[in-house]
Amino acid sequence: MTVVPQSGGAVAPGGGAGSGNLYEILDLILDRGLVIDVFVRVSLVGIELLKIDARIVVASVDTYLRFAEACNRLDLEAGRKAPSQLTDIVGEVTEGGSHGKAKGALSGAAEAVSDALKGDSDDEEHEEKQKEPAGRRERQARRPARRRKE
Amino acid sequence: MAVYVYSIVATSHPQNLNGLNGVGDPPSTLRTVPSEELTAVVSDAPEELRPKRRDLGAHQAVQEALMADGTVLPLQFGFTTTDDDSVREVLEERAEVYAERLEALEGCAEYHLKVSQAEEALLRQILLESDQARALNEQITSGTGGPEVPLALGELIAGEVQAREEQLVDRIVGELRGFAREERLSQATGDDFLSVSFLVEQDNEKSFLYAEQELAQELGEDFSFRLLGPLPPYSFV
Numbered sequence A: 001m002t003v004v005p006q007s008g009g010a011v012a013p014g015g016g017a018g019s020g021n022l023y024e025i026l027d028l029i030l031d032r033g034l035v036i037d038v039f040v041r042v043s044l045v046g047i048e049l050l051k052i053d054a055r056i057v058v059a060s061v062d063t064y065l066r067f068a069e070a071c072n073r074l075d076l077e078a079g080r081k082a083p084s085q086l087t088d089i090v091g092e093v094t095e096g097g098s099h100g101k102a103k104g105a106l107s108g109a110a111e112a113v114s115d116a117l118k119g120d121s122d123d124e125e126h127e128e129k130q131k132e133p134a135g136r137r138e139r140q141a142r143r144p145a146r147r148r149k150e
Numbered sequence B: 001m002a003v004y005v006y007s008i009v010a011t012s013h014p015q016n017l018n019g020l021n022g023v024g025d026p027p028s029t030l031r032t033v034p035s036e037e038l039t040a041v042v043s044d045a046p047e048e049l050r051p052k053r054r055d056l057g058a059h060q061a062v063q064e065a066l067m068a069d070g071t072v073l074p075l076q077f078g079f080t081t082t083d084d085d086s087v088r089e090v091l092e093e094r095a096e097v098y099a100e101r102l103e104a105l106e107g108c109a110e111y112h113l114k115v116s117q118a119e120e121a122l123l124r125q126i127l128l129e130s131d132q133a134r135a136l137n138e139q140i141t142s143g144t145g146g147p148e149v150p151l152a153l154g155e156l157i158a159g160e161v162q163a164r165e166e167q168l169v170d171r172i173v174g175e176l177r178g179f180a181r182e183e184r185l186s187q188a189t190g191d192d193f194l195s196v197s198f199l200v201e202q203d204n205e206k207s208f209l210y211a212e213q214e215l216a217q218e219l220g221e222d223f224s225f226r227l228l229g230p231l232p233p234y235s236f237v
Helices: A019-024 A026-031 A047-054 A061-075 A082-098 A101-118 A121-141 B053-068 B084-093 B095-105 B119-129 B131-142 B149-177 B202-219
Strands: B003-010 B031-034 B038-044 B079-081 B108-117 B182-185 B192-201 B223-231
Touching (some): A019 B053, A061 B131, A061 B149, B003 B084, B003 B095, B031 B084, B079 B084, B084 B095, B108 B119, B108 B202, B119 B131, B119 B149, B149 B182, B149 B202
Antiparallel strands (some): B003 B038, B108 B223, B182 B192
């Protein structure tokens, strides 16, 4: 029997205190767990972002255009002509800022927080000051890495 | 001084906190606030708390250490109160509820599963199976469609993606449900279409893990399964 690589499928014994695993269970630590209503929750930068992003729905013009583009690209594998034609139709709209935005928006805040998680502890002070703007800026820049399979 | 609260355990739990640090920089010192039946693990609250690796990791490490020696009710990250007395008050007032919950969770751990599918493979599958999608796509690539065609294609694809992902969610959760006592779905984010937690009894752990691996193999390499656990039962407190 061949073993299909199951990325990250190996169970982390003892749970997820490693920083990589910590990112995967972020939503549990931040959104689950016992809530004691008479206690006060410290307001946390980043948590609000996570929650807002989770509400973004698939049914949006941005998502539609992104899917259409992705489909067009698929068919292009044989001959690579269509980008120019595409540009005539939807190029301007999407390049105006919505390209790839649907997914970027969904994962954006998680990335903002994960940036904070993945940094070396040496950088922590530095990151702390720059955290929010950095998260937003890197949203687009990080996309190629997230989609490296393409 | 304000108190940060990590977990609630039975007072009979060993509460071994050796080698653990609390949240904050410099790290705070962990201590316990005992009541007759229940004990809370707390530390002084740092002035500033951020959802960053250091503090999230400290919160998580406390849960894991306590979990290794017994049952734990992990608090959500970031809860503070005025002082030890107010912690004790909560432990006494709600002793019954929390004790019941601890009992219900005994011998169980949470497993959290996130699954994503390579988008290209999914879109290819949809185009192959839907004549309508293929026709719209050809109109665009051949330049014969109007400006409304990409939107129409996108909407059709989005609907198909959603329907297929819902089916996959049903299938995956359906096949694992039998090995878990409870399950809880959460909003999948990023590239994931599934984010779900299972409460698994120790006796069922092996079967659960085996079933999950089988499923991952069946679905093949277009899918990425990320299973985390055993975790403190954040989703089932």
